Amino acid sequence: QVQLVQSGAEVKKPGASVKVSCKASGYTFTGYYMHWVRQAPGQGLEWMGWINPNSGGTNYAQKFQGRVTMTRDTSISTAYMELSRLRSDDTAVYYCARAGATVTIRHNWFDPWGQGTLVTVSS
Amino acid sequence: QSVLTQPPSASGTPGQRVTISCSGSSSNIGSNTVNWYQQLPGTAPKLLIYSNNQRPSGVPDRFSGSKSGTSASLAISGLQSEDEADYYCAAWDDSLNGSWVFGGGTKLTVL
Numbered sequence: 001q002v003q004l005v006q007s008g009a010e011v012k013k014p015g016a017s018v019k020v021s022c023k024a025s026g027y028t029f030t031g032y033y034m035h036w037v038r039q040a041p042g043q044g045l046e047w048m049g050w051i052n053p054n055s056g057g058t059n060y061a062q063k064f065q066g067r068v069t070m071t072r073d074t075s076i077s078t079a080y081m082e083l084s085r086l087r088s089d090d091t092a093v094y095y096c097a098r099a100g101a102t103v104t105i106r107h108n109w110f111d112p113w114g115q116g117t118l119v120t121v122s123s
Numbered sequence: 124q125s126v127l128t129q130p131p132s133a134s135g136t137p138g139q140r141v142t143i144s145c146s147g148s149s150s151n152i153g154s155n156t157v158n159w160y161q162q163l164p165g166t167a168p169k170l171l172i173y174s175n176n177q178r179p180s181g182v183p184d185r186f187s188g189s190k191s192g193t194s195a196s197l198a199i200s201g202l203q204s205e206d207e208a209d210y211y212c213a214a215w216d217d218s219l220n221g222s223w224v225f226g227g228g229t230k231l232t233v234l
Contacts (some may be wrong), residue, residue, distance in 0.1 A: 035223070037168075044125060045160075045168065045211055047223035062221050095167055106215040109158040111170040111179065 002026040004096050004114035011120045017084040020117045022096030029077035030054040033099040035110055036070065036081045038092040046092075050099070051079060086121045093118050126151060127212050129226035134167030136234045140200040143229045147193050151224055155215040157195040159188055162209040162228075172197060186195070200229075207233045 008022040022034065036048040049060035053106040058070045069082045079096055094117045097110035128146040136142040147156065157170040170179050172188035175195065187198045195214075199206055212226040 028178065029231065037223075044228045045213070045225040047225070059220070062219060097168075100170065100173060105221075106155040106217070107214075109156075109170060109173040110160070110168075110213075112175070113167040116167050 002048045002098070002112055003076060004112060006094075006096060006114040006117045009091055009120070011116040011122065012086050013123055014087055015119055016086050016121075017082060018086060018119050019080055019082040020094050020096075022079045022081070022114050024077045024079070024098070027098075029072075031102060033071075033105070033108075034072070034079040035097045035099065036068075037095045037097055037110070037113075039095070039116075040089070040092040043092075048081070048094075050105075053079060054118070083119075086119075088121050091119065125227035126216060126224035127214065127226035129210075129212060129229045130234055131227065132230050132232065134232040134234055135199075137202055137204060139202045140198060141202060141231065142199075143197045143210055143212075143231070144157045145195045145197070145226050147195075147214060147224075150218045151193075151214040151216040152190065152195055153193040155219060157187075157188065157190050158213045159195075159197045160211045160213065162211065164208070168211065174188060204233045207231055 003025050005023045010018050030053045033050045035050045051058045053072045072079045096114040100109040100111040156174045160168040161171040162168045175190040178187045185201045209228045211228045216224045
């Protein structure tokens with residue numbers, strides 16, 4: 001079955017960077033875009049951007065441009081999200097989520113989701 | 124402040140029918156499809172409804188979605204205790220370079 005397994009929880013100091021991994025299995029990794037979504041404690045969902053695992057092309061939400069880098073390693077079917085210059089308000093659970101289908105993005109959806117990675121930013 | 128507007132809470136008793144609304148604009152719901160996600164306490168979100176009104180396999184037909192103009196709704200009939208969760212609507216927004224936008228979430232309580 002299609003599955004996304006993320007790396008474990010991280011604790012970082014303000015100003016540091018964090019890199020979260022998302023290992024895919026059960027499907028052709030290069031066939032579907034991968035998205036990253038975060039959720040601050042007690043808050044809603046916030047889209048961060050996507051990567052096309054086939055080409056490596058990316059599209060980042062305006063809020064994160066300049067601080068986020070999404071990459072992939074097709075040899076191990078793994079996507080990565082690196083967030084730099086961390087602040088306390090970056091404390092959140094970070095999810096990877098696969099595009100649900102190979103249709104155009106405006107008519108797409110997220111399915112499945114990874115289990116989430118808690119990133120805590122604290123001095 | 125979320126781009127899509129949902130009521131923060133909803134409630135119902137077992138067996139009842141409840142609806143959750145999601146209001147947007149011409150750049151998101153008005154021109155693109157709407158998806159709904161269910162997030163049970165302490166777990167990752169799960170796809171509940173896609174393309175306005177389609178249910179993934181395994182999702183009970185008690186859950187249904189609809190869209191009209193710049194608004195969408197999620198209906199849950201025959202409410203069950205295990206439906207107690209947070210529900211989020213989402214749509215692609217064509218503004219600027221484009222982005223996915225979510226509602227703020229609705230916490231459903233089964234009384």
